[in-house]
Amino acid sequence: MAGVTVPGMEHAELDRRERDILALERRSFAGPGAKERAIREELGLAPVRYYQLLNALLDDERALAFDPVTVNRLRRVRETRRAER
Numbered sequence: 001m002a003g004v005t006v007p008g009m010e011h012a013e014l015d016r017r018e019r020d021i022l023a024l025e026r027r028s029f030a031g032p033g034a035k036e037r038a039i040r041e042e043l044g045l046a047p048v049r050y051y052q053l054l055n056a057l058l059d060d061e062r063a064l065a066f067d068p069v070t071v072n073r074l075r076r077v078r079e080t081r082r083a084e085r
Contacts, residue, residue: 014066017043021054022067025074033060 014022020043029035039050057063057071058078062072 010030012062018057018063022063022070023056026070
C-alpha cells in the first residue's frame, strides 16, 4: 500500500467493493442518470447506499492511502457543498 500509513493499519486494505466505488468515482459519465445506472448495474447497489458507503470511505485513512487524488478531490467537493448549506 503506497502513501500514508496509519499505525496499526499497515496491513489493512480496502475490500473489492470499496476499491470499485473509488474506481467508479474516477470515471466521467455522459448524461443524466448514467452514473446511477452504472452504480446499479456494476456494483449492484442502490444509489442511496452507494453514496452512504462513499461518504464513509472519504473519512477512511485506508482509502486516502489507496487513492489520495480521488479521495482529496471528493473531500473538497463535500466540504464545498457543506459550506453552501
